[in-house]
Amino acid sequence: PASFVYWGFSYKKLHGHHRLSIKPRSSICRSYIVSSLPQARGPTQLDKSQGLNFVTKDIDTLVLDCDGVLWRGDKLLYRTTEALNTLRALGKRLLFLTNNASKSRLQYKSKFESLGIQVHASEIVPASYCAAAYLQSLCFPLHKTVLLIGNTGVEQELNQAGISYVGGESDFFPDMCSPSDIEAIKVDPSIGAVVVGFDPRFSYSKLAYATACLRELPGCRFVLTNGDHGDKVGGGRIMPGTGAISAAIETSSGRKPVTVGKGGPWLLPWLCEHYGLEDTRRVCIVGDRLDTDIALGKQGGLRTVLPLTGVTSLEDLQAAGEEQLPDFYVPNLATLAGL
Amino acid sequence: PASFVYWGFSYKKLHGHHRLSIKPRSSICRSYIVSSLPQARGPTQLDKSQGLNFVTKDIDTLVLDCDGVLWRGDKLLYRTTEALNTLRALGKRLLFLTNNASKSRLQYKSKFESLGIQVHASEIVPASYCAAAYLQSLCFPLHKTVLLIGNTGVEQELNQAGISYVGGESDFFPDMCSPSDIEAIKVDPSIGAVVVGFDPRFSYSKLAYATACLRELPGCRFVLTNGDHGDKVGGGRIMPGTGAISAAIETSSGRKPVTVGKGGPWLLPWLCEHYGLEDTRRVCIVGDRLDTDIALGKQGGLRTVLPLTGVTSLEDLQAAGEEQLPDFYVPNLATLAGL
Numbered sequence: 001p002a003s004f005v006y007w008g009f010s011y012k013k014l015h016g017h018h019r020l021s022i023k024p025r026s027s028i029c030r031s032y033i034v035s036s037l038p039q040a041r042g043p044t045q046l047d048k049s050q051g052l053n054f055v056t057k058d059i060d061t062l063v064l065d066c067d068g069v070l071w072r073g074d075k076l077l078y079r080t081t082e083a084l085n086t087l088r089a090l091g092k093r094l095l096f097l098t099n100n101a102s103k104s105r106l107q108y109k110s111k112f113e114s115l116g117i118q119v120h121a122s123e124i125v126p127a128s129y130c131a132a133a134y135l136q137s138l139c140f141p142l143h144k145t146v147l148l149i150g151n152t153g154v155e156q157e158l159n160q161a162g163i164s165y166v167g168g169e170s171d172f173f174p175d176m177c178s179p180s181d182i183e184a185i186k187v188d189p190s191i192g193a194v195v196v197g198f199d200p201r202f203s204y205s206k207l208a209y210a211t212a213c214l215r216e217l218p219g220c221r222f223v224l225t226n227g228d229h230g231d232k233v234g235g236g237r238i239m240p241g242t243g244a245i246s247a248a249i250e251t252s253s254g255r256k257p258v259t260v261g262k263g264g265p266w267l268l269p270w271l272c273e274h275y276g277l278e279d280t281r282r283v284c285i286v287g288d289r290l291d292t293d294i295a296l297g298k299q300g301g302l303r304t305v306l307p308l309t310g311v312t313s314l315e316d317l318q319a320a321g322e323e324q325l326p327d328f329y330v331p332n333l334a335t336l337a338g339l
Numbered sequence: 340p341a342s343f344v345y346w347g348f349s350y351k352k353l354h355g356h357h358r359l360s361i362k363p364r365s366s367i368c369r370s371y372i373v374s375s376l377p378q379a380r381g382p383t384q385l386d387k388s389q390g391l392n393f394v395t396k397d398i399d400t401l402v403l404d405c406d407g408v409l410w411r412g413d414k415l416l417y418r419t420t421e422a423l424n425t426l427r428a429l430g431k432r433l434l435f436l437t438n439n440a441s442k443s444r445l446q447y448k449s450k451f452e453s454l455g456i457q458v459h460a461s462e463i464v465p466a467s468y469c470a471a472a473y474l475q476s477l478c479f480p481l482h483k484t485v486l487l488i489g490n491t492g493v494e495q496e497l498n499q500a501g502i503s504y505v506g507g508e509s510d511f512f513p514d515m516c517s518p519s520d521i522e523a524i525k526v527d528p529s530i531g532a533v534v535v536g537f538d539p540r541f542s543y544s545k546l547a548y549a550t551a552c553l554r555e556l557p558g559c560r561f562v563l564t565n566g567d568h569g570d571k572v573g574g575g576r577i578m579p580g581t582g583a584i585s586a587a588i589e590t591s592s593g594r595k596p597v598t599v600g601k602g603g604p605w606l607l608p609w610l611c612e613h614y615g616l617e618d619t620r621r622v623c624i625v626g627d628r629l630d631t632d633i634a635l636g637k638q639g640g641l642r643t644v645l646p647l648t649g650v651t652s653l654e655d656l657q658a659a660g661e662e663q664l665p666d667f668y669v670p671n672l673a674t675l676a677g678l
Binding site: 073176177178179180182183185199200201202203204207208211212215216229230231233234235236237238239240241243244245247248249250251252253254 | 524538543569
């Protein structure tokens with residue numbers, strides 16, 4: 001089509017390519033080339049030389065998911081460090097984009113370094129940081145406060161952004177169990193946003209307080225780091241995710257959050273602007289999930305590569321619809337670096 | 340139509356009326372007359388004499404919602420006691436049907452009596468009792484255990500039914516916060532159902548344990564007392580309801596519960612069978628909510644009356660779609676007794 005609206009952003013066709021127009025805070029309107037989706041016909045595997053050739057010629061920036069691409073849990077995957085070093089030596093820009101909101105950029109930097117990978121904190125974009133960056137992109141008033149359902153990851157990022165908060169890991173929420181307890185909640189009128197991240201101390205009291213803020217404070221924003229339903233831990237068990245916590249708050253408040261991580265409308269245009277990714281056709285997202293990583297890449301006109309080291313198996317790929325498929329799949333990240 | 344299926348139950352036209360066939364546990368199949376829906380044209384108000392006339396001539400059994408019909412919170416509404424006494428004096432059968440799962444039938448009996456209303460426990464059908472009755476209707480094996488996310492209301496009803504449980508108000512759930520805590524959960528293989536009722540001590544640990552049971556135990560049932568998103572307490576505040584708690588568990592487990600209270604498929608056929616309500620055209624549901632009370636009544640062929648003493652205002656009625664409207668509305672319950 002000549003123009004279309006996707007996730008609330010307007011795309012216009014110009015010189016044969018779709019362009020996305022974004023008005024950043026500097027108020028200088030920039031436009032980004034976002035091509036139409038490449039039409040994949042079934043999954044196409046790249047071998048080492050094809051992988052290296054593709055990255056060398058076609059790609060300037062690699063946007064890498066972490067868990068399932070670089071490591072699983074605390075264990076590095078096959079030749080991750082060498083692969084990243086090779087990509088850097090080729091002059092490629094690297095960004096690490098993860099839906100995990102339990103760690104801040106600095107906490108992630110420590111994890112990278114403990115595994116022997118050198119990174120700059122500005123190269124890491126966890127969903128915890130996205131929450132703070134989203135509020136900054138809205139010019140969140142600094143006399144306003146955030147009610148945080150989350151842990152240290154988001155706490156540190158809000159601190160870095162100079163945004164004050166209540167809740168988080170503090171004892172802000174006393175036990176509120178009876179109708180009279182709930183009725184007695186004094187909602188702090190300075191709260192301007194409820195931010196929901198991963199919170200393994202989620203409780204009914206937090207649910208009740210967040211619901212009161214979202215229903216009663218005019219203009220109170222509702223921000224969700226990521227909508228993941230759960231993450232696999234050992235033995236095939238699922239650890240309930242931030243999406244489950246949010247589902248409770250959405251149900252009682254009757255409100256829908258803005259998701260700022262992968263899966264939401266805000267991330268890609270912000271990423272393009274913040275990191276100056278002008279030609280998204282020369283950006284490649286490498287991720288192990290079809291529904292978040294590959295979907296984000298395809299929908300924004302990025303190139304997409306799925307390594308088989310994460311949650312998606314070759315069988316899953318073969319069963320997926322054509323519109324879900326990445327451009328390419330590889331056995332692991334190292335293949336893209338010719339290793 | 341000559342026959343149709345509604346909520347999984349088969350209705351057949353016979354002698355001009357639709358009949359619902361139910362196979363109860365006694366295995367003698369009974370059928371119940373359920374007429375087609377009366378076609379209301381806008382809300383019709385009844386005055387005292389019309390109310391009394393309607394009940395006297397057309398109705399054998401009144402199924403009464405409690406909060407918003409008999410009382411609000413702990414305060415009796417206008418002439419509730421006299422209205423109930425008059426209806427009893429007219430020979431009408433009374434059933435009290437509430438989606439509240441915080442109290443058992445015996446706890447409700449105490450509440451009725453503390454407000455000066457004489458009732459028999461068997462006349463009260465709270466959602467806590469529905470959960471136990473539902474498991475009994477399935478012949479839940481008595482060597483199986485229930486995982487209970489709920490409080491004393493459901494605990495007492497499970498005890499009455501001779502069904503064992505873990506959880507509830509006990510210290511069954513330790514703090515489980517880290518991936519290794521979640522991985523270490525030892526799921527009790529004797530758990531045959533997760534029952535979710537109102538639980539103001541709901542926590543992430545309960546979410547994680549319930550998710551593990553629902554995903555990992557073959558045949559494990561998922562039972563929800565009621566899907567209410569929240570209840571109004573003072574000052575227009577919302578106390579998050581059982582539906583919000585369930586939404587979190589549904590999201591992380593990927594499973595949908597069977598709702599046994601109003602709003603679910605099981606209640607009405609069971610009520611007809613359990614209380615021998617053979618001609619549902621002579622049963623009147625009196626409730627203050629269009630989406631639960633009136634919907635239940637209309638869809639089952641009961642007569643429906645909405646008193647304006649609860650959550651639905653006259654403005655709400657005027658704005659509602661014709662298919663949602665009750666047969667009649669009244670200022671309060673007393674009007675139906677001619678008071």
